[in-house]
Amino acid sequence: MSSAIDLHGQPHVDRYLETDGEDGFHWRNGTTILILFTKGRKSGEQRTHALIFREHEGAYLVVASKGGTDTPPAWFLNLQADPHVEVQIKGDRFPATARVATAAEKPAMWAKMTEVWPDYDEYQKKTSREIPVVVLEPVTQS
Template sequence: MSSAIELHGDPHVERYLETDGEDGFHWRNGTEILILFTRGRKSGHERTHALIFREHEGKHLVVASKGGADAPPAWFVNLQADPHVEVQVKGDRFPARARVATPDEKPEMWAKMAEVWPDYDEYQKKTDREIPVVVLERA
């Protein structure tokens, strides 16, 4: 069985959930991963996503980068339609409300995220889309 460090997408989510993050919480380059649960805006089905995060003032931050693609990730479009999400950090799964960081908040939050994943700065250079920092607040 390979380490979750080598996994992406659904296999990463599955391993994380099976082990309550024991395998999958710690990822590449010292990053930490949470699982975001959203509802498909068309299907209504639960969707799961393994995302790099950082804690900031009691909230969880994630970046809707999609590697610098011009279109945002599907999970971001889903939470714009319904900001009521669930988050799992290790074995702790809880309801949360998602929102985009305000223009005043974003610089500090972006810097905090780019500190652990410097590629975010490169992703922003690749697209004209302003890549948002998403704030997940425990409900």
């Protein structure tokens, strides 16, 4: 059985969820992965995505890069339609609200993300689309 380091997309998500991140949390080049659960904006069905993340002031940052294509990833369009998402980090799954980093916040957040995945800078050079940093803020239970 190959390691999740060699997996992408749904096979990575499946392995991560099967093992509560034991296989799949640690990924390439020292990055860490969370699973983002969104609701399909057309289908209404749950969608899952394995994304590189970093913790930042009690929230979690992900980048909607899609490798620098001119169209954003489907998960980003889904969370724009419905920002109420769920996040799983290892075995911990919780509700969160997604928002795009503000112009004031983005430079520091972008730098934090490119520390672990320098390719984001190359992706940005490939497209005229401004690649957003998405902030996933855990919903506190009252």
